[in-house]
Amino acid sequence: MARIADALASGRTYSFEFFPPKDDAEHARLVKTLMELQPLRPSFVSVTYRGGRSSRQRTHDLVVGMLRTTTLNPMAHLICAAHTRLELAEILVEFRKAGVENLMALGGDPPTDPDAAEGELIHAIDLVELAGAIGGFCIGVAAHPAGHPHSPNIESDRDRLAAKMRLADFAVTQFFFKTEEYVSLVDQLAARGIDKPVVPGIMPVTSLEAIPRRAEMGAAVPPDLVAELEAAGDPESVRRAGIDQATRLCQDLLEAGAPGLHFYTLNRSLATREIYANLGLDAPTSSIS
Numbered sequence: 001m002a003r004i005a006d007a008l009a010s011g012r013t014y015s016f017e018f019f020p021p022k023d024d025a026e027h028a029r030l031v032k033t034l035m036e037l038q039p040l041r042p043s044f045v046s047v048t049y050r051g052g053r054s055s056r057q058r059t060h061d062l063v064v065g066m067l068r069t070t071t072l073n074p075m076a077h078l079i080c081a082a083h084t085r086l087e088l089a090e091i092l093v094e095f096r097k098a099g100v101e102n103l104m105a106l107g108g109d110p111p112t113d114p115d116a117a118e119g120e121l122i123h124a125i126d127l128v129e130l131a132g133a134i135g136g137f138c139i140g141v142a143a144h145p146a147g148h149p150h151s152p153n154i155e156s157d158r159d160r161l162a163a164k165m166r167l168a169d170f171a172v173t174q175f176f177f178k179t180e181e182y183v184s185l186v187d188q189l190a191a192r193g194i195d196k197p198v199v200p201g202i203m204p205v206t207s208l209e210a211i212p213r214r215a216e217m218g219a220a221v222p223p224d225l226v227a228e229l230e231a232a233g234d235p236e237s238v239r240r241a242g243i244d245q246a247t248r249l250c251q252d253l254l255e256a257g258a259p260g261l262h263f264y265t266l267n268r269s270l271a272t273r274e275i276y277a278n279l280g281l282d283a284p285t286s287s288i289s
Contacts, residue, residue, distance in 0.1 A: 002044075002073055002101075003101055003102065003138035003169075004043070004044050004073075004075060004102050004138050004140065004169070004170060005138045005169040005170060005197075006138075007043045007044065007073075008170055008197040008199075008259050008260065012254070012258075012259060012260045012261075013043035013044065013199065013259065013260035013261075013262075014040070014042055014043055014260055014261055014263075014276075014281060015042050015043050015044045015045060015046065015199070015260065015261070015262045015263070016037055016042050016045045016046075016262075016263050016265050016272060017045070017046045017047075017048065017201075017262065017263065017264050017265060018030060018033070018034075018045060018046070018047055018048070018062070018265060018267055019047070019048040019266075019267060020047060020048070020049075020055065020058030020059050020061075020062045021058070021062075021267070022058075026267070029267055029268070030267050032269075033265065033267050033268055033269045034066075034070065034072070036269040036273065037265070037269050037272065037273070038070060038071065038072060040272075040273070040276055040281070041071075042072065042073075043073065043260065044072075044073040044074070044075055044102060045066065045072050045073065045074055045075065046074070046075040046076075046077060046102075046104055046172070046262075047059050047062050047063050047066075047074055047075070047076055047077060048077045049076070049077040049078055049079055049106075049108075056091060059076060059077065059078075060076070060091075060094065060095070060098075062074075063075075063076045063095070063098075063100055064098045064099075064100065067098065067099055067100065073102070074100070074102065075102035075103065075104055075140065076095055076100055076102070076103055076104070077103075077104040077106060078091060078092070078103060078104070078105060078106065078127065078131075079106045079107065079108025079109075079127075080106070080107050080108055080119050080121040080122065080123070080124065080126060080127050081107065081108035081109060081119045082108075082119050083119050083120070083121070084119070084120050085120045085121060085130065088121065088127065088130055089130060089134065092130065092131055092134045092137070093134065095137075096134065096136050096137070101136065101137060101138055102137070102138050102140070103131055103137045103138070103139050103140065104139075104140045104141070104142070104172070105124050105127040105128045105131055105139055105140070105141055105168065106124050106127070106141075106142055107122070107123050107124040107127075123160075124141055124142065124164055125160070125163055125164045125167065128141060128164055128167045128168050129167060132167060138169050139167070139168040139169050140168060140169065140170050140171060140172055141161075141164045141165060141168045141170075141171050141172075142171065142172060142173070142174065143161055143171040143172065143173045143174070143185060143198055144157065144161075144173065144174045144218070145173055145174065145176040145181035145182055145184070145185045145219075146174075146176065146181060146218075146219060148160075149218060154188075158185075158188045158189065158192065159192070161189065162189055162192040162193070162194050165189065165194045165196050166194065168196070169196065170196055170197040170198070170199065171196070171197070171198045171199065172198075172199045172201055172262050173185070173198060173199065173200050173201045173262075174201055174218055174219055175201045175202060175203035175214075175217075175219050175264055176200070176201070176219050177219065177221055177222050177225055177245075177249065178222060178249075179249060179252040179253055179256055182198075182200050182253060182256070182258065183256055185198065186198055197259040197260075198258075198259070199258070199259055199260045199261070199262045200253050200258050200260075200261060200262065201262045201263075201264055202246055202249065202250060202261055202262065202263050202264065202275070203246075203263075203264040203266075204242045204243055204245065204246035204271050204275065205221055205225070205229060205242045205245070205246075206238070206239040206242040206243065206271055207235065207238060207239065207242070208229060208230065208238055210242075211226055211229070225245055228241055228245065229241050229242060229245075242271075243271060243274050243275060243278070244278075246271070246275050247275050247278040247279065250275060250279055251279065254279075263275070
């Protein structure tokens with residue numbers, strides 16, 4: 001296993017994100033996706049965490065399984081919400097015992113289950129501090145180009161992000177659709193003395209039905225891109241237009257100096273493989289085995 005910060009220091013990284021399967025059908029689809037994406041030799045892959053004991057175990061099992069049975073370099077997500085400090089410390093120690101070095105430290109959404117425990121740590125920076133105290137982790141944090149939905153304004157958001165990044169090793173952004181959003185984020189962090197890597201997150205829009213879902217997930221598709229998709233016509237043409245949009249975004253981000261690209265796969269491989277081919281990234285130079 002290799003530390004993501006070391007990969008970023010040696011060149012551009014190309015990475016994928018997955019979520020743990022909840023049933024046999026999702027498990028079969030994820031296995032197929034991993035088999036299709038592993039040959040692209042990603043620099044690392046990240047595994048999300050929804051919170052709760054069952055999700056905790058699924059994330060742990062998937063990350064450790066990748067570590068032991070594949071050539072993939074996994075990063076485990078962990079959230080503060082609905083966990084005591086002791087529970088979080090136990091999870092972190094379990095990861096280290098299993099050989100997991102890379103961690104994405106997140107605040108997480110408040111639990112909707114009325115029986116869920118109240119979390120003792122409130123913000124992601126608290127989890128970053130706890131992981132740092134335990135030691136041995138390469139720590140990533142989340143960045144929101146448009147600002148975190150709970151931030152009162154963009155200045156407050158950037159101040160909080162800068163504070164996190166002073167303690168962490170790198171950041172990965174929420175998905176977005178305009179290069180200038182990313183460039184503005186990086187510039188605002190630089191003005192606060194932060195020059196650590198910020199990896200842009202990419203999620204192509206491959207159907208008209210996905211447009212409102214992207215807004216619900218925190219990043220609305222801009223009107224000009226919506227119009228382009230709507231004008232494409234039939235579903236396959238819409239899908240191709242979405243891949244073209246994402247390819248252009250990736251090209252512009254790399255030209256703007258982005259340290260890599262992080263693809264939100266939704267546990268499917270086709271869109272990522274097509275964008276990779278369009279960018280000529282069939283064998284990325286900064287891969288890790």
